[in-house]
Amino acid sequence: MPKMRSPNNNKTNLNGLWQLAAYLKPYRREAILSWIALTIVVVFDLLIPFLVKNIIDYGISNRDLPYIIKTTIILVAATFMSALLAVTNNIFSIRVAQKTGRDIRSDLFRKVQTLSFANIDQFQTGEILVRLTSDISQVQQVFLTFLRIGTRAPLLMIGSIILLFITSTQLALMMLVVLPVSIFITAFFAVRLQPLFYAVQIKLDRLNSILQENLAGVRVVKAFNRSHYENQRFDGANQELMLRNTRVMQLASILMPLLTLLMNLTTMSVVWFGGVRVIHNTLSIGEIIAFVNYLVTAMFPLTLLAQAIGLVSAAGVSAERILQIFATRSSIEETDLTQSIRKCSGKIVFEHVHFQYEGGNNEETLQDINLIAEPGEMIAILGATGSGKSTLLHLIPRLYEVTSGRITLDGMDIRHIAQESLWQCMGIVLQETVLFSGSISDNIRFGRPSAGINEVQQAARAAQIHDFIMQLPQQYETQVEQRGANFSGGQKQRLAIARAILIQPKILLLDDSTSAVDVETETKIQSTLQKILANCTSFVVAQRISTVLHADKIIILDQGKVAACGSHATLLQTNKIYQEIFNSQLGNGGSQNGTF
Incomplete structure (x- = not known):
């Protein structure tokens, strides 16, 4: 060029x-x-x-x-x-x-x-x-x-x-x-x-x-x-x-x-x-x-x-x-210090991370975030709308650049890791599910085109979408219409989860990715993920508290700050915000299908 x-x-x-x-x-x-x-x-x-x-x-x-x-x-x-x-x-x-x-x-x-x-x-x-x-x-x-x-x-x-x-x-x-x-x-x-x-x-x-x-x-x-x-x-x-x-x-x-x-x-x-x-x-x-x-x-x-x-x-x-x-320069650029990583264990650390959107109202979306996710841990993120849950998730694969502070992967600042190398470690399901024109199998193997049909089916089973696909006339060769118009919201989310699972990531990022899935199916998905991705570090943004009950750590975000961090049992005893969320959904008069 x-x-x-x-x-x-x-x-x-x-x-x-x-x-x-x-x-x-x-x-x-x-x-x-x-x-x-x-x-x-x-x-x-x-x-x-x-x-x-x-x-x-x-x-x-x-x-x-x-x-x-x-x-x-x-x-x-x-x-x-x-x-x-x-x-x-x-x-x-x-x-x-x-x-x-x-x-x-x-x-x-x-x-x-x-x-x-x-x-x-x-x-x-x-x-x-x-x-x-x-x-x-x-x-x-x-x-x-x-x-x-x-x-x-x-x-x-x-x-x-x-x-x-x-x-x-x-x-x-x-x-x-x-x-x-x-x-x-x-x-x-x-x-x-x-x-x-x-x-x-x-x-x-x-x-x-x-x-x-x-x-x-x-x-x-x-x-x-x-x-x-x-x-x-x-x-x-x-x-x-x-x-x-x-x-x-x-x-x-x-x-x-x-x-x-x-x-x-x-x-x-x-x-x-x-x-x-x-x-x-x-x-x-x-x-x-x-x-x-x-x-x-x-x-x-x-x-x-x-x-x-x-x-x-x-x-x-x-x-x-x-x-x-x-002439637009990418706000995320690689430097002379950038290098590829050969092996990823999945330890993610946030050190005094601040973030502010460009052209915003001069208010920081995230403020002084400190967080450690050990390899294989499941980190759940809860909070009200606009508290910065999705933003925090987007910073991990450098979809956005931190304003100050740093995020490290296995001790290395992610700004010093080649983007392609960083992304190869991660599977992500964004809040807005995007499917592409083509077959179902093409969509599932989008991040790993060389995957065989058996691997595609295994990922679909883990995402609890295999049985539905097999009921279709053309099964995995069924064509996806523009923006996945021929599938429901829950079906699209499960296809996106299968797409993320197939690449066998060391870090899995799920941004409210089961919001359109019923609780029973969501439970099955979580159970399967724990088995097949046992060594995978996962970050899960959720609205339903039932999604995060078994997380190793639950992060409560409030106006861009970490209001609390701990396990379900700990937070239920010590944190008022978490207690209110739990009681509104699963406590007295609450419904398991309720959302925060």
């Missing part, structure tokens, strides 16, 4: 396109061939008016039929060669643009994969999707346009101006007035349009974010009968995008008529003054026709630029937005 700089905050700057142009380098051979073909096309384009002039001045005026036939044959041959080379240019240009777009898209996707949770929190899902699709397509289209007219436009203009002076110096002087005016008008519109296209992309981001949220939560929308509200929200964003687009297109639509007006006025002047010179026999009819053709050819690049100005402006904004992700 080419080295990327930080994006420019100046929204009228097109340097982002030049930055991304580095992706053209691997395909420079095809790009050069396209430009060579285009250069020859320009030669033929400039030759055609000259041949027409000769046919009129030397063939028609002298009634020289053989000359007319000979020159016409050359003219037709030049036209066919120009068309053939133009097709050649298009073929190579399309190949280069498509390959370049593919490379940018692949590198950007890989960059997103390297970002930490904190980095991803800065971008909405809709924004990332737009940058991976629409923004890259904009840049790709500009590269295609550049390869198709990038050489043709300046060569046509330069060649036409030279031939204009050769044909008639006096008439050509008109171009010294018209050309700078046309360039100024084009540059003026380019500067004005750039920030407007940036505003359009912001509105497009918002529209896509609303769309993504609605599609992901369509069941909630329908369940709460909020379709009308969502329609209004989408229509509002859609209306704002339409108004922004309309404003941009209306401004851009002025440019082309202005350039056409200038060209027509110049053509009229040439015909007028050239006609006077023809009358005085100082200019031939063929020369004035050739002059008009060269004049149109000289103005043609500006016309192309006028048509492409909107595309270039939008692509400049898109390039900056793409570079913004490329």
